[in-house]
Amino acid sequence: MVAVPKIELVDLHKSFGNNAVLTGINLRVMPGESLVIIGGSGTGKSVTLKCILGIERQDRGGVLIDGRDSTTIDRRAFLRSFGMLFQGAALFDSMLVWQNVAFRHLHARRPMKRTAARELAISKLSRVGLSAETADLFPAELSGGMQKRVGLARAIATDPSVIFFDEPTAGLDPIMAGVINDLIRELVSEMGATAITITHDMTTVDRVADHVAMLHGGQVRWTGPVADMTTATDPWLDQFINGRATGPIETLR
Amino acid sequence: MLLPRLALGLLASIGRSTLELLRGTGRVAMFAAVTISHLVRPPWYPTELLHQLLRIGYFSLPVVGLTALFTGGALALQIYAGGARFNAETVVPSIVAIGIVRELGPVLGGLMVAGRVSSSIAAELGTMRVTEQIDALTTLSTNPVKFLILPRVLAAVIAMPVLVGVGDVIGVFGGYLVGTERLGFQSTTYILNTIDFLQVTDVTSGLVKAAVFGFILSIIGCYFGYHSGRGARGVGQATTNAVVTASILILAANYLLTEAFF
Numbered sequence A: 001m002v003a004v005p006k007i008e009l010v011d012l013h014k015s016f017g018n019n020a021v022l023t024g025i026n027l028r029v030m031p032g033e034s035l036v037i038i039g040g041s042g043t044g045k046s047v048t049l050k051c052i053l054g055i056e057r058q059d060r061g062g063v064l065i066d067g068r069d070s071t072t073i074d075r076r077a078f079l080r081s082f083g084m085l086f087q088g089a090a091l092f093d094s095m096l097v098w099q100n101v102a103f104r105h106l107h108a109r110r111p112m113k114r115t116a117a118r119e120l121a122i123s124k125l126s127r128v129g130l131s132a133e134t135a136d137l138f139p140a141e142l143s144g145g146m147q148k149r150v151g152l153a154r155a156i157a158t159d160p161s162v163i164f165f166d167e168p169t170a171g172l173d174p175i176m177a178g179v180i181n182d183l184i185r186e187l188v189s190e191m192g193a194t195a196i197t198i199t200h201d202m203t204t205v206d207r208v209a210d211h212v213a214m215l216h217g218g219q220v221r222w223t224g225p226v227a228d229m230t231t232a233t234d235p236w237l238d239q240f241i242n243g244r245a246t247g248p249i250e251t252l253r
Numbered sequence B: 001m002l003l004p005r006l007a008l009g010l011l012a013s014i015g016r017s018t019l020e021l022l023r024g025t026g027r028v029a030m031f032a033a034v035t036i037s038h039l040v041r042p043p044w045y046p047t048e049l050l051h052q053l054l055r056i057g058y059f060s061l062p063v064v065g066l067t068a069l070f071t072g073g074a075l076a077l078q079i080y081a082g083g084a085r086f087n088a089e090t091v092v093p094s095i096v097a098i099g100i101v102r103e104l105g106p107v108l109g110g111l112m113v114a115g116r117v118s119s120s121i122a123a124e125l126g127t128m129r130v131t132e133q134i135d136a137l138t139t140l141s142t143n144p145v146k147f148l149i150l151p152r153v154l155a156a157v158i159a160m161p162v163l164v165g166v167g168d169v170i171g172v173f174g175g176y177l178v179g180t181e182r183l184g185f186q187s188t189t190y191i192l193n194t195i196d197f198l199q200v201t202d203v204t205s206g207l208v209k210a211a212v213f214g215f216i217l218s219i220i221g222c223y224f225g226y227h228s229g230r231g232a233r234g235v236g237q238a239t240t241n242a243v244v245t246a247s248i249l250i251l252a253a254n255y256l257l258t259e260a261f262f
Helices: A045-053 A075-080 A097-101 A114-127 A132-136 A144-155 A174-191 A202-208 A235-242 B002-040 B046-084 B089-130 B133-139 B144-181 B187-197 B200-226 B231-261
Strands: A007-016 A019-029 A034-038 A060-065 A082-085 A162-166 A194-198 A211-216 A219-225
Touching: A007 A045, A019 A045, A019 A211, A019 A219, A034 A045, A034 A202, A045 A082, A045 A162, A045 A194, A045 B133, A075 A082, A082 A144, A082 B133, A097 A114, A097 A132, A097 A144, A114 A132, A114 A144, A144 A174, A162 A174, A174 A194, A174 A202, A194 A202, A211 A235, A219 A235, B002 B144, B002 B200, B046 B089, B046 B144, B089 B133, B089 B144, B089 B187, B089 B200, B089 B231, B133 B144, B144 B187, B144 B200, B200 B231
Parallel strands: A034 A194, A034 A211, A082 A162, A162 A194
Antiparallel strands: A007 A019, A007 A060, A211 A219
């Protein structure tokens, strides 16, 4: 029996005015797989994630979740089994850290009691290496790395089966970036979740990816297992992973 | 040759502006309709509503109260000066009360709250948009319109009549203070003149206006904040647009409502 991809993108097109960002993305992510999407700025990585989530609506093509068209599935049910770490963590600055982490539990149709929600938040914070004292601070009182960890704790608060990571190491020092990468790998393996990460950071690719897809010109330029990436002959991929200024990808000097 | 081209350019410019205005009006109307539709569709967030009632209502009291107090006092002086020309100084208490309750209370209260609340809503939601907090809400299975917009709009519609009611009392009291301390009115006469000439419809029309202004200033603040452009400039623009648009719409709506209650 052929396994059904957890997430499949079929000929995805998306434009903003005259700017065609996605021009036919085809991609499959199998259950339990960690896919890392790489590509230069403005190649449509974030837009691809937003189309999968339904935050942006594609102009053409489809998003299949468990083999079913995303427009016909129960979107709330899908989002309930979903977590996301945003580039800037996107924590709610008017709420305490524990209220951010337990947001879903506090605002569910049948909300969890505050004491239980706080305990759950503290256990998730400890999972990402933050102490219980952090729980009663506001996000603005935390460093960038700690905010990312809180965002990670919020993303895994409901033990989701699908997790997206948008530039998880952007703006972090190399040590903190390494910590976040390791945490992502551990959490994804531990929970058996399907993960999509978008990044420019090749260290993240090495540590987090099972499969890699490179976007360029609104399409998937190269895709394959992470182990094949270094031996691949695609000139676009080669230029990107080696950070060369010369090659088929145009650069501004 | 130059003149017809200039005239044509002017007409085209007017046409473009008109179309843009109509498009904007349509977008705001759709946004308002979507917000109202969530009123009858659960889930609701009562804690958010209480929080916004506190922010929009309770914390606006000093602004509205002080505005009403000084306006009532100034109104008493102006009416006394004007009334003296017709030997009609005794009308001060009744005209102050009617002026405050029917017109100045709701309009000045609306404008002051628009300055305070529309701007703060637009800046807050704009920042949330820019920092992806609104997208984060969606990924946390929470509808941003239900969680962010509806509680703010409902809170403003509930709080504004209460604020204006309190402002009316303070405004009349401002007139009373000036009337009795500066213009030589007797306390009892001033109060009796105020009560005798004031009708229930004067008060209710003012409170209805207040509720409408509450809807306008909150929905406009939410609209511009929710659709804010990127960066600090986008948020700044959203804040300015919210205050200017809400203020103009409040004044326009005031005229239409006054016609309706006339």
